[in-house]
Amino acid sequence: MENLTQKLSKPIVEKVAIVGAGPGGLAAAIVLRSQGIDVQVYEKAQEFRPAGTGLGLAPNGLNFLDAIAPGIVETLKSSGCEVHHTVLKNIQGETIQTNATKYLEQYGQPLLTVWWYHLQQVLASRLPSDIIHLNHRCISFDQDENGVEIHFDGEKPVYADLLIGADGVNSVIRETLFGEGKPNYIGSMCWRAVIKYHHELFNDYELVFVKGNKQFMYILNVGGGYTSWISRKLSPDYSLSHSADEVKSRILHELADWDESFRAVVEATPAEQIWEGPICDRPPLTHWSQGRVTLLGDAAHPMAPAMAQGVNTTFEDAYELGECFSQSANLQEALTNYKQRRLERTKIIQARSALGEMRYYDDTSTSPGQTEQRQMPLNEDFSKWLYNYKPSVTS
Ligand SMILES: Cc1cc2nc3c(=O)[nH]c(=O)nc-3n(C[C@H](O)[C@H](O)[C@H](O)COP(=O)(O)OP(=O)(O)OC[C@H]3O[C@@H](n4cnc5c(N)ncnc54)[C@H](O)[C@@H]3O)c2cc1C
Known part of the structure; x- marks a missing residue:
């Protein structure tokens, strides 16, 4: 009895360091702080900058966000955009198909489009500002049975009982743990x-999807008068441009045959605001933790964006990590449970995302039914499994 009371009242660790103040790191900080744990977040950026892409928050992600920070979904609904229709267009600008999104009726939550930067701001506003340490680029860590020492570029090291690597697809924490090198380029360039x-x-x-020949574009409203555009092209090899102006000319060249309305979005974008890069993932891990260090979000399971699940599964991680902390007798048990809860599900989603990515480019046909299939290679059972995922009621 005493054990159980202890288990429920005293956190299993006192001090947690999180590397990365993206959606995953901030969500995990909110969860663990609510359990009375001293959490500090270390972010390499010098300031919170308008960065990142437009994201689709799906019912599963919203279910978990609601549980992580009650009321936050309402805030995001007012700053982001609820998608009512997805519209498929050809490069001439003609609408091929319009579908009503049925997420709310089918899964109890809408499809919400938000800007990564706004999401970061909304999550950060739920934390005391003095626990977020900007300008802290983590370069390595050392651990023993008593704790972890975390090293930063040009800053003093810090100590914690647990280190969480929430530092994205190029995670230094993952690299230090498992030494896998660079992520896999999956054959698709992104602007x-x-x-x-x-x-x-x-x-x-509306969320607009334009299908070209081995290339496509998404245009989405992310709220507050902001539009996110994402253009992608199948490219077996990838090369990066040498300057911002070259990036802009390159993408305009890729869209040379496209309708003026699509080119106009790119033309209206200052060159230095266009991000160019490869789409990458990594194979699923067999272990997520080692000793006093664990991973979360893209650091643990980076995936192709085809199913728009990266950030959604990241919120699942953050919540479930918190559950494992509140329900386990010690750190080792908590991290074992965390892996058991997360590994299988994210492995399946990573695999389906990689498959979906290549189906985007299967052929040049724009027959509506076929293209929809390629866009969303989800059957009904899989969609239910994916989107109906909710925090367990034992919490
Ligand atoms: C084109 C595109 C479209 C996408 N669309 C969707 C979508 O519709 N829906 C969806 O769910 N997901 C989408 N994603 C994926 C989504 O962006 C990621 O899954 C999500 O941002 C992961 O969150 P995270 O916190 O794990 O990592 P990140 O968002 O990558 O954040 C990592 C943070 O760590 C910091 N950091 C990195 N290294 C260090 C270091 N060494 N020291 C300190 N700090 C460090 C970074 O500056 C950053 O703030 C998309 C991705 C792309 C590329």
């Missing part, structure tokens, strides 16, 4: 930006 933009052809509550 993207978020800008203040309005075009009469794109309606506010």
Whole structure:
């Protein structure tokens, strides 16, 4: 009895360091702080900058966000955009198909599009600002049975009982643990930006998908007058441009045959705001933790964006890590349970995302039914499994 009371009242660790103040690191900080744990977050950026892409928050991610920080989904609904329709267009700008999104009716939550930067701000506003340490680029760590010492570029080291690597697809923490090297390039180049933009052809509550030949573009409203565009092209090899101006000319060249309405979004974007890079993932891990160090979000399971699940599964991780902490007798048990809860599900989603990514480029046909299939290679059972995932009621 005493043991159980102890288990429920005293946190199993006192001090946690999280590397990375992206959505995953901040969500984990909210969860663990609510259990009375001293959490500190270390972020390499010098300031919170308008960065990142437009993200689709799906019912499973929203279910977990609601449990992590009650009320936050309502805040995001007012700053982001609820998608009512997905619209498939050809490169001439003609609408091929419009589908009503049925997420709310089918899964109890809408599809919400938000800007990564706004999401970061909304999550950070739920934390005391003095626990977020900007300008802290983690370069390595050492651990023994008593704790972890974390090293930063040009800053003093810090000590913690547990280190969580929430430092994204190029995670230094993962690399130090497992030494796998660079992520896999999965054959698809990406150009993207978020800008203040309005075009009469794109309606506010629509998510537009334009299918070209081995290339496509997403245009989405992320709220507050901002539009996110993401352009992708199948490219077996990838090369990066040498300057911001070259990036912009390159993408405009790729869209040379496309309707003026699509080119106009790119033309309206200042060159230095366009991000160019490869789409990458990594194979699933067999272990997520070692000693007093664990991983979360893209650091643990980076995936191709085809199913728009990266950040959604990251919120699942953060919540479930918290559950494992509150329900386990010690750190080792908590980390074992965390892996058991997360590994299988994220492995399946990673595999389906990689498959979906290549189906985008299967052939050049734009027959509506076929293209929809490629866009969303999800059957009903899989969709239910994916989107109906909710925090367990034992919490
Ligand atoms: C084009 C595109 C579209 C996408 N669309 C969707 C979508 O619709 N829906 C969806 O769910 N997901 C989407 N994703 C994926 C989503 O962006 C990621 O899954 C999500 O951001 C992961 O969150 P995270 O906190 O784990 O990592 P990140 O968002 O990558 O954050 C990591 C943080 O760690 C910091 N950091 C990195 N290294 C260090 C270091 N050494 N020291 C200190 N700090 C460090 C970074 O600066 C950053 O702030 C998309 C991705 C791309 C590329």
